[in-house]
Amino acid sequence: KIADRLRSRAEKSIPRCDIIVLSDYLKGVLGEAICREIIDLADRHDKAVAIDPKGYDYRKYRGAAVIKPNQQEAQTASGITRSDGDSLLRIAQKLKQQVNCKSLVMTRGADGVFVYINRSHKTHIPALAYFVYGVTGAGDTFMAAMSLALASGASITDAARLGNYA
DSSP states (O other), X not given: OHHXXXXXXXXXXXXXXXXXXXXXXXXXXXXXXXXXXXXXXXXXXXXXXXXXXXXXXXGGGTTOSEEOOBHHHHHHHHTOOOOSHHHHHHHHHHHHHHHTOSEEEEEOGGGOEEEEEETTEEEEEOOOOOOXXXXXXXXXXXXXXXXXXXXXXXXXXXXXXXXXXX
């Protein structure tokens, strides 16, 4: 019943949206069927979908424009636990291929942000040095700012920079 209501809301709302953001908390709402339906519906309306993923298997997000895992989530989903430059590249390639997305943005806490489009277009954005009182909501804030920038026509790299500032 709830899934039907969510589908109905998506069908009515997506045509009026500039970008669709799916933030998965692994609480059961964004199961594979709902993700597929929303991404397919967005595709039919030529709307980009940005995903804040969770879990071990990102295939349910296939076709999204961008995925934004944090480093720990990306390592878990890829099965690659190292975090050196070569490993980050392998993680990004593996997850991007699994999702078939245009780009991957990996937030890395104090190590900044890694933006990956392809082997020749990847960017490391340094973290900004601020005193942090708490990290609760940091990923959501990053995602909101990045998505707003994308919806406004920014490149993925500039959108990730704005997310980093946020």
